[in-house]
Amino acid sequence: MKLLTLLLGLVMIVEGLPYVAAPEAMQNWLKKLSEIDATHLRGMGLVAMLLGLAICFVVQKTSLF
Numbered sequence: 151m152k153l154l155t156l157l158l159g160l161v162m163i164v165e166g167l168p169y170v171a172a173p174e175a176m177q178n179w180l181k182k183l184s185e186i187d188a189t190h191l192r193g194m195g196l197v198a199m200l201l202g203l204a205i206c207f208v209v210q211k212t213s214l215f
Contacts, residue, residue: 168176183191209215
């Protein structure tokens with residue numbers, strides 16, 4: 151449970167960092183993002199999830215890290 155809580159905190163830090171570092175750029179980026187087709191966004195989300203799953207698998211099952 152401690153690892154899950156630490157992971158959640160780390161995700162929140164990484165997600166919030168662009169808003170603190172460059173809020174104007176994030177606003178522009180979010181405007182552009184809202185114009186992208188939902189199907190394309192869904193595909194990008196799926197790719198990101200699969201990449202994250204692959205990273206977790208590699209870290210857990212190998213001695214590379």
